[in-house]
Amino acid sequence: MNVNSQFANSTHKPKNFNNSERFIEGWYWVIPSRNLSIGEVKPVNILGRELAIYRGKDRKVVTVDAYCPHMGAHLAEGQVDGNELRCLFHHWKFDTQGICVDIPCLDEPLPIKLKTWPTAEKYGMIWVWTGEYPQQPLPFIPELEHKDCDVIFGPRLVMNCHPNVVGINAIDAQHFNTVHQLLSEITFEKEELNQNAIIFRNITYSGKDSFLIKLIRPFYKNPITYNICYWYGSIGIVTLNFDSLYIHVMFAMRLLEGGKTEAQTVAIIRKRKGFFGWLHNRVLLWLTKIVGKDFIKADIKIFQTIQFDLKTPIKADISIMQFINHLEKQKPLMWKTWKFARSPDAEKKEKREKWRDELSND
Ligand code: FES
Numbered sequence: 405m406n407v408n409s410q411f412a413n414s415t416h417k418p419k420n421f422n423n424s425e426r427f428i429e430g431w432y433w434v435i436p437s438r439n440l441s442i443g444e445v446k447p448v449n450i451l452g453r454e455l456a457i458y459r460g461k462d463r464k465v466v467t468v469d470a471y472c473p474h475m476g477a478h479l480a481e482g483q484v485d486g487n488e489l490r491c492l493f494h495h496w497k498f499d500t501q502g503i504c505v506d507i508p509c510l511d512e513p514l515p516i517k518l519k520t521w522p523t524a525e526k527y528g529m530i531w532v533w534t535g536e537y538p539q540q541p542l543p544f545i546p547e548l549e550h551k552d553c554d555v556i557f558g559p560r561l562v563m564n565c566h567p568n569v570v571g572i573n574a575i576d577a578q579h580f581n582t583v584h585q586l587l588s589e590i591t592f593e594k595e596e597l598n599q600n601a602i603i604f605r606n607i608t609y610s611g612k613d614s615f616l617i618k619l620i621r622p623f624y625k626n627p628i629t630y631n632i633c634y635w636y637g638s639i640g641i642v643t644l645n646f647d648s649l650y651i652h653v654m655f656a657m658r659l660l661e662g663g664k665t666e667a668q669t670v671a672i673i674r675k676r677k678g679f680f681g682w683l684h685n686r687v688l689l690w691l692t693k694i695v696g697k698d699f700i701k702a703d704i705k706i707f708q709t710i711q712f713d714l715k716t717p718i719k720a721d722i723s724i725m726q727f728i729n730h731l732e733k734q735k736p737l738m739w740k741t742w743k744f745a746r747s748p749d750a751e752k753k754e755k756r757e758k759w760r761d762e763l764s765n766d
């Protein structure tokens with residue numbers, strides 16, 4: 405069958421994929437955990453929304469909407485008081501649920517609530533869920549579940565295209581050879597873990613000795629396995645396996661204004677005991693960081709100028725098509741408001757029905 409006609413419908417104007425006004429409801433990275441100490445409060449802007457995050461005395465991180473419900477002062481100017489946050493302006497105080505617990509000039513606080521967002525920490529990062537209640541666990545690496553791990557932060561990058569476009573690079577079969585001169589042939593198999601997570605797996609044999617292959621050749625006998633797990637289309641966790649050794653590299657991305665990408669790379673490995681275990685992990689993580697940096701360098705050039713438009717898909721692009729289809733089934737939110745993004749058609753229908761209801765009520 406002609407591949408172009410086979411994919412023509414599925415590529416027809418995706419609503420979520422590469423949409424600069426939308427992102428998928430999910431867990432998103434905020435800042436590295438080590439950048440927020442106990443008693444500290446910081447301003448952060450994530451996916452267009454202004455927030456304040458702080459770490460209370462109990463070490464837990466709390467994320468709240470930035471502007472005080474009294475008069476709009478930025479709460480990151482305020483002060484952490486035990487596990488609560490006090491606004492700098494008139495000293496109103498809010499607890500971890502956002503409930504106002506003290507207004508100094510009143511005997512009783514008012515029944516008001518500051519918006520809070522579910523927050524957690526994993527792999528050395530602070531994460532926030534962009535909806536009311538988390539519908540999914542934090543992005544996880546199956547091989548590392550319930551195990552301690554060592555992490556190293558790689559570069560933080562800003563790229564001139566959408567996180568979805570950056571993300572699909574890892575399943576763009578052709579480019580491994582053309583851009584990275586790495587793998588002569590690669591075919592992925594997909595497995596949808598849940599509504600928000602999809603894995604693409606491959607066993608790769610390299611035909612050529614690239615820089616990366618030369619570097620790792622002494623360390624493995626069996627073919628390297630490679631897989632990537634995507635969460636919400638914005639977080640990609642690459643797992644490389646050489647014999648019994650697993651290395652994971654996370655590309656945690658967020659959509660910036662105008663369809664750009666802010667990415668933090670993190671290399672992750674299972675913790676090993678003792679000094680030599682520590683040293684072993686440090687060397688591996690450091691190597692991964694160096695190789696990863698070199699690997700991404702070639703892609704970055706493309707990300708800075710691409711105007712993504714998959715007009716002519718071929719069979720080698722099938723994983724990209726599968727990624728797009730997977731993304732289209734997820735719950736889209738609007739950048740900045742974090743409100744559910746209805747399609748214009750659905751909105752029109754809703755209005756029409758409301759109008760009909762009003763008529764029949766008369
Ligand atoms: S603006 Fe925050 S207490 Fe008044």
Ligand SMILES: [Fe+2]
Binds near residue numbers: 574579583699
């Ligand atoms: Fe690449």
